[in-house]
Amino acid sequence: MSIWSTLVGQRATVELLRSAASGHGMTHAWLFTGPPGSGRSNAAIAFAAALQCPDAGLGPDCPDRCHACHTVLAGSHADVTVIRTEKLSIGVDEVRELVRRASLSPMGDRWQVLVVEDADRLTEQACNALLKAIEEPNGRTVWMLCAPTVEDVLPTIRSRCRLVTLSTPTTEEVAGFLEARGIGASLATYAARASQGHIGRARALAFDEDVRTRRQEVVAIPARLTTLGRCMDAASRLAATTKEEADAITAELDAKEKSDLDAAYGVVERGRRPREYGPALAALEKGQRTRAKRRHLDVVDRGLTDLVSVYRDAIALATRAPGALVNExxxxxxxxxxxxTSAELNLRRIGWIFAAREQMLEFNVPVALALESMMVALKAPQR
Structure with a gap:
């Protein structure tokens, strides 16, 4: 299987990156943009593998028996660093550590590659620290930044990067990707439609029945919003179920981090807590709370996307737009x-959903309060 196999519907991007890895149009800084689920980070990591590979990722053994490709894709290559955050932002301390690493020569004979996922989450201080490193690059260092759009990155940074733009794959392309991995045609088509081109979401829908069940519960909400009581109940249920899902995702990681911290400070073996343990534990718990909040917002955001798809389908039916419904x-x-209702009202409803999303993500409005306000706004008008 090719190192590029996870890039669904991105033929032009694959050709561009293959050419650069072979030495045509190579530069020291890259900016990967595209809508959620299009494969920004996958493209960056595949490109990193091609840069480390003696055959630029095109050899007959890539990536199965090619050590460079295999280790990059597995996340264990010594000269490829990927920074991904579970927090609301990427701070200056994390970036300074990357900058320090970027100043070093690679351990191998090829490139030092630094991939920053969610570059749109860099704080202002972090951006300033990164800018200096990109302006004065090490000759064998390559930066790869990933963000939804070019506007999400400071102009001074994006002007120094070569832009790679990914597009949303079609339903047929996503379905074919899933079928190639053993999913039946019917389920693959459903997952491809419901994911709206988001590869990770399509995988989850295809392989996890619980994910499909939760989505079915969300898309059933609009038809039930007929009274104020039902609106409040729907908001409460959505807030609770998304919180439970987010907690389930983070609980195992939280426990492992706590166990590792205890082991590092000898709490288990010695039966006592050193003086330095308290501050370290407080810092860990603070980071875990931030991560839990981010995860909850991510899960809620996914639910809001599913809600939007229902009103989008209603508009498509009202205007007799061609093509299949997302929620067939x-x-x-x-x-x-x-x-x-009218197409105009459903368009306003989509706007109200995005307004609730902005309240939670940008203005820190509590999830339950934002969802209650949104559900009341979405309520079906009295006939």
Whole structure:
């Protein structure tokens, strides 16, 4: 299987990166942009593998028996560093450590590669620290930044990067990707439609029945918003279920980090806590709370995207737009929404959902409060 196999529907991008890895158009800084799920970080890591590979990722043994490709894709290559955050932002201390690493020569005979996922989360101080490193690059260092759009990165940084733009893959391309991995045609098509081109989401929907069940519960919400009480109940349920899902994701990692900290300070073996343990534990717990908040917001955001898809389908039916519905399996509910309301109202509803998203992500409004306000706004008008 090729190192580029996870880049679904990105033929032009693959050709560009292959050419650069072979020495045509290579530069020291790259900016990968594209909508969520398009494969920004996958493209950066595949490119990193190609840069470390003696055959530029095109050899007959890549990546199965090629040591360089295999270790990069596995996350264990000594000269490839990937920074990804579970926090709300990437701070200056993390970037300074990257800058320090970037100043070193690679351990091997090729490149020192530094991949920054979610570069749009860099703080202002972190951006300033990164800018200096990109302006004065080490001759064998390559920076790869990933962000949704070029506007999410400071102009001074993006002007020094070569831009790689990924697009949203089609339903057919995503379905083919899933079928190639053993998923039946019907389920693959459903997952591809429901994911709206988000590869990671499509994988989860195809392989995890619980994920499919949670999505079905979310897309059923609009048809039930007929009274104020039902609106409040829907908001409460969505806030609670997303919190439970987020907690389940982070609980195992939290426990492992706590266990590792205890082992590092000898708490288990010695049966007592050194003086330095308290501050370290407080810092760990603070970071875990920040990560839990970020994870909850991510799960809620995914639910809001599913809600938007229902009103998008209602608009498509009302305007007789060509193409299949995202939520074909609940067409009867979508038709009911389209008949009871206008396309203009459903367009405003989508705006209200995005407003709630902004309240939570940008203005730190509590999830439950933002969802309650949103659900009341979405309530079906009285006939």
């Amino acid at each position: 399996e609940i067409r009867d509910q979508v038709e009911q929404i389209a008949e009871q």
